[in-house]
Amino acid sequence: MTSSSWPFHSRRSSVWSTRAIVAASQPLAVQAGLDILRAGGNAADAAVSVAAALNVTEPASTGIGGDCFCLFYDAKTKTVKGLNGSGRAPAALTLDFAQSRGYEGIIPPTDSNSVTVPGAAAGWVDTVELFGSGKLGLDEILAPAISLAEKGFPVSAVSATLWEKAEAKILAASPNSGEILRNGKAPKEGEIIKLPELAETFRALARDGKQGFYEGRIAQALVEVIESQGGVMTLEDLKYHTSTRTDPISIDYGGVRLHEHPPNGQGIVALIALGIIHELESSGRTPRLLDLPHNSAEYLHIIIEALRLGFADAQWFVSDPEKVAVPNGLLDKKYLASRAQGFQRDHAAVDVVRGSPANSCDTVYFSIVDEEGNACSFINSVYHSFGTGIVAKGTGFALQCRGSNFSLEPESPNVLAPGKRPYHTIIPAMITDPVTDDLRYCYGVMGGFMQPQGHVQVLLNILRGMDPQAALDAPRICIGADDDKGKIFIEHGIDEQVVDSLRAMGHRVVISYGHDRAVFGRGQVIGVASVEKDRTRVLVAGSDPRADGCAAPLL
Template sequence: MKYLSYILITLFTTGSFSYAADRVTGKDFVTRSPVLAGHAMAATSQPLATQVALDVMKKGGNAIDAAIAANAVLGLVEPTGNGIGGDLFAIVWDAKTKKLHGLNGSGRSPKSLTRQWFIDNGYDKIPSHGPLPVSVPGTVDAWFMLHGKLGKLPMSEVLQPAINYAEQGFPVSQLIAYYWNRSTPLLSKYPGFIEQFTNNGEAPAHGEIWKNPYLANTLKTIAKEGRDAFYKGKVAKTIAEYIQQQGGFLSVEDLADHRGNWVDPVSTNYRGYDVWELPPNGQGIAALQILNLLENFDLKSLGHDSPEYVHLFTEAKKLAFEDRAKYYADPEFNQLPVEELISKAYAKKRLQLIDKNKAGKHFPAGNVALSHGDTIYLTTADKDGNMVSLIQSNYRGMGSGMTPPGLGFILQDRGEMFSLEAGHFNAFEGGKRPFHTIIPAFVTKDDQPWMSFGLMGGAMQPQGHAQIIINMIDFGMDVQEAGDAARIHHTGSSEPTGEMMTDGGILNLESGFSYPTIRALMRMGHKIQFANGPYGGYQAIQKAENGVYWGASESRKDGQAAGY
């Protein structure tokens, strides 16, 4: 029945019915042209945030200032995906030094909490909500790290637009109203949520003006007193007291000890383009592993809507995700074989496991010698050539539900991603960073910036990164077409939390793939189901050889790319 419903929906959306307002240029599926600008560009998941980023750059700020300002606004206008209760990762191209900088702004687990405590109290996995999955929020510290290294305007000016919108209000956009309404029944049982994120228990409606005076006050404190106001001052004390009152373990010491890390991005070369990701504890290198495998096939001749391409992509994803489940974790607690995992030689070994005609049901992780959620992604670029690729999230939409009194934000539940399996790389330990799904990406060509991009959506992210690259390099799509094209989403692979892939998982194909392709994939043994909405959210800025910025935004979200 699931197969039949998928086929009927696909025929309705891609068969004899044509799209409205057929375009005279570009691919028939594309929603709009790329946005072009010669001076500066911003692409975010909310138009208000995009405009703030441009305003900051028009005032003399750079791409780093603009990214921080936009992120602060997104935490207000899109609380269903991010906020200062979450973590942040970024890749920044510094035009002055012509160098990429990576920032891991993820927080650590409470030091006083142990894996044994969970076992002794009857847990077989870490819960998704409440106080136990809460880890230290790293976003505010990451803002100040970015700003201290590369920022230009005073932080008070950078955060002022978010403060203004929090005090004066903003109209809630369509998709955010939808997800806010879905989250409210689940999170309303936690103290502080109803008071700070509902109108008498109801989520704000699409188009309703929403204010968050609590968040405005918190941002004012941060703007005036700096990052320590969040990690060592009244804010930290409020967070710790609240969490411990709910039965959690996060302490003022955990918050005070937090520091993000500057890291070196890692890359693989895909058909002449260097694709850059951050190393674990994130999942970025899975995209590089997928690309290394698929580089061995002539994807261009196969075409985007072909069963052969979709099959090869899915099998490559399965292989990469088995390594992801085993090896991706906090490098401060493990010796991780990153260099070998993203090597061409390793890809050649793993390639032998792919059957070109049959879907794999089970794959082992590689033998390497050792020496859900929602998210926001944004990218900015300025007149000097600086470019920022930034991603930020609370995990599981609005996060843990833990809403400290009077602060105006919800704490993340990233700790759910730890495993309780003894000896696992990602096993829970106090003071450890969990496996992370959020990943920014960057591409260079001939040591020059070519594209800053990201694609939101849990385990969809590395799958989406690889598909964007393939769409542009193999299938010749422009930066907007690459995001609008129908996406492949495979679920059911083994996970870093300990779950194992069973019977090959499930293949979701977005509307746009043809019925003959779907039928051929089913004959290969793929289990195909219709899924509504797990295909991620994309933003990108590409830099052309003549210096013009090409911006793209996600047609599936409420976003906007704009420039001047």
């Protein structure tokens, strides 16, 4: 795992450790995770501490008002386990009701009825209970975030930019905008801001567990603000929310096994794409992808077309498996081979009408590997920037708008229904050895529908021999949204001749520069570089240069 032969796209080097590493998009949140590891917690304990600290330091992207998913690698059993911490639609939110409100296509993301039950609070508690060390209480795990919120912290560059862009939205969303704005303004880079109401919310969760959030003062405040704007969420919707234990789904490619969270998440897109690439390679219809020049036109064309096929399936079949049966055969080799028949080597052939994704980058992903070799791949989101922008009085956080990802088309498996979870964009990932089940990488790339695209591209970079930092630094591509009419966003740094060749194949290419690079997501990677004869584990990590964060080792 060295990057000496790869172009140096950032000023960062990979981080190395023989103990533990935390990688996240905010350095203060990384320190929170390290504090928990020093106190005797494991990767799961540290993940929840990081999640809460990120709610404080990057609230546009994440928080207790949103949802979470995690994959946990148990070093003792060499197994990967999952947790679905996403919320469900209120019991009174029916398709008939939505249609009576005049919604077209989706529930608008600033509408109070786009608020599904926030699953993060229960997800944090359950992560600690199911996968934690048992050595630390929730009060200790949330203490770093409470301290940051109460004492204040200087806002980082990306977080300040996201905060400023959402000013008008937050001001218009509810009468409680002053809990996350100051005098109607977002904090500037380097400005110290305190979030005392959020600290009190964390205290209630630490003291009373899930009841402290889903019942009592906080629950009442959530229902009141939603009802005041025409929403139908009730105290019962909150009280009866539960997380779900899950078994990851996986596929083998390039000598490794990629684990993704199952539906209602979209991790299956990455698996379908890799399966189609494997079928194209094994049938001789394309060269082995890893033998092609990196980010060459043919290399990117294969990735683009495979991902389009993956999205076409996922956006038609992926839904809440508790409500709608998701076909078991989407990863079957015969099915993948049949899907690969739609590929054309010399031009863009995949239909972009069905399954063409939309893009959003308001999510945080972070990765942790502890001293025992356990790993936690964790993702937390409010979907759009500050979600709906709605803040319940005395809570200090914005409510998510995940319900806007339901379809309002009756024939869609992802159609809105009471008590149903929507198609979910946020996905954690994990890579293991398919023979030994040893952990190889704990990684992920956030960014709405960019996420499976990032998972595939970063994995392929790793398989080409890049170390984690180089794998994240490398320029990426992103399939555009429906309203972009099939555009392919290409990150500045990919050769202009490659861009010309892709255009000649029929791809509608747009080059993205500067802050527009946010469309390519932000990732974190921690890998197990080696295990020495004395069983010393050597870890290596990278953090995406498109974010404010870092990877840091435990001393």
